[in-house]
Amino acid sequence: MLVYPQLGTGALSQFPIRKERRTRTVINATADGRSIKLADPNAVTTTWQLEYAELTDTEAGAMEAFFAAVEGTLNGFTFLDPAGNLLAWSGQLDDAVWATGPMLRLASGEADPAGGTLAWRLTNTGAGPQTITQTLASPGDYVYCFSVYACAQENTTVTALIGNGRMAQSVTTGWNRIAFTGTGGAGAESVQFGLEIPAGATVDVYGPQAEPQEGASIYRASTLGGVYADARLRDDELAITSTGVNRHSCTVNIIHVNHL
Amino acid sequence: MASFPSLKTGAVAQYPATRRIRYQNQALRFVDGTEQRYRDCEAPLLRWEIRLSQLDEGEMAALEEFFMANQGAFGSFTFTDPFDGATYPDCSLEADALPLAAVAEMSSTTSLTVVENRN
Numbered sequence: 001m002l003v004y005p006q007l008g009t010g011a012l013s014q015f016p017i018r019k020e021r022r023t024r025t026v027i028n029a030t031a032d033g034r035s036i037k038l039a040d041p042n043a044v045t046t047t048w049q050l051e052y053a054e055l056t057d058t059e060a061g062a063m064e065a066f067f068a069a070v071e072g073t074l075n076g077f078t079f080l081d082p083a084g085n086l087l088a089w090s091g092q093l094d095d096a097v098w099a100t101g102p103m104l105r106l107a108s109g110e111a112d113p114a115g116g117t118l119a120w121r122l123t124n125t126g127a128g129p130q131t132i133t134q135t136l137a138s139p140g141d142y143v144y145c146f147s148v149y150a151c152a153q154e155n156t157t158v159t160a161l162i163g164n165g166r167m168a169q170s171v172t173t174g175w176n177r178i179a180f181t182g183t184g185g186a187g188a189e190s191v192q193f194g195l196e197i198p199a200g201a202t203v204d205v206y207g208p209q210a211e212p213q214e215g216a217s218i219y220r221a222s223t224l225g226g227v228y229a230d231a232r233l234r235d236d237e238l239a240i241t242s243t244g245v246n247r248h249s250c251t252v253n254i255i256h257v258n259h260l
Numbered sequence: 261m262a263s264f265p266s267l268k269t270g271a272v273a274q275y276p277a278t279r280r281i282r283y284q285n286q287a288l289r290f291v292d293g294t295e296q297r298y299r300d301c302e303a304p305l306l307r308w309e310i311r312l313s314q315l316d317e318g319e320m321a322a323l324e325e326f327f328m329a330n331q332g333a334f335g336s337f338t339f340t341d342p343f344d345g346a347t348y349p350d351c352s353l354e355a356d357a358l359p360l361a362a363v364a365e366m367s368s369t370t371s372l373t374v375v376e377n378r379n
Contacts, residue, residue, distance in 0.1 A: 023332030033301040033378040039334035218320030
């Protein structure tokens with residue numbers, strides 16, 4: 001699996017990040033101002049422009065090695081959106097992308113920490129721990145941060161999961177954001193993110209988010225997710241400028257097209 | 261029907277915002293220099309140019325999700341005119357492209373244009 005390199009900090013990119021979503025709609029405009037439209041869902045294109053500065057020799061070397069591995073625009077690679085939530089349907093925990101334990105009951109419409117009613121109530125009716133997870137086709141060697149807001153009717157402990165990594169987190173009666181940073185497992189080509197709820201516990205959760213970096217950023221509700229298989233570099237040329245000792249800069253343009 | 265997403269403040273637009281009103285009239289000009297004009301559509305159509313800055317990541321993600329859910333210019337939604345509060349039940353995005361720029365943490369910018377559709 002060819003994957004876009006993370007920086008030494010664990011981040012995938014630096015500011016500014018430019019991203020463009022492009023769709024295709026065929027429009028037949030009539031003389032009286034009305035229009036007849038036809039969508040083309042397979043034509044969705046997403047592009048990113050990532051500008052890097054102050055890269056170390058190691059980071060610049062990794063970028064060059066990646067460029068050589070994909071041979072410019074020739075080969076596809078897996079790209080994780082640095083400006084998005086990697087998880088799909090983050091606000092719809094009963095969607096098929098989520099795998100839930102057989103004894104875990106889900107109920108929507110609970111009050112959330114943002115002032116709405118988009119939280120979910122997870123009730124473990126079984127005698128053992130139950131999980132709710134989502135598996136992404138993303139590289140196990142990356143550093144990820146999984147975060148979710150949680151509160152409980154009674155103080156309890158839940159376990160955040162990233163791949164084989166586990167981290168117990170206490171959940172109180174007030175909303176708190178759980179954040180767990182870890183890797184998905186060396187060489188793995190998919191990573192599982194989720195929560196484990198202990199037997200008999202009831203926990204309200206809101207805003208699950210996975211990011212390809214060490215810290216959690218503001219929650220972004222998502223439906224599509226942020227893992228782009230078969231992304232491509234836009235250019236056959238990579239220019240790395242050395243601005244000093246162990247200081248380099250470059251700009252990378254990445255494109256993902258649904259129908260390719 | 262979907263509604264255009266509002267920012268955390270409850271607003272849908274920031275300054276500067278532009279609203280355009282467009283009629284579609286036709287003119288027939290005759291050899292003697294006179295002309296005859298007529299309406300080619302029953303009423304004017306509105307168009308709003310919305311430029312947003314200093315957005316946080318959540319607001320930006322909501323706009324991006326809205327764009328994708330509408331499939332760009334294809335879908336239609338309800339839009340509340342930020343100039344006078346009037347509600348327009350059938351509007352669309354004008355373009356099939358949405359540029360997003362994260363300049364810094366909690367400082368993103370984008371711009372889009374909403375057009376009123378003729379029923």
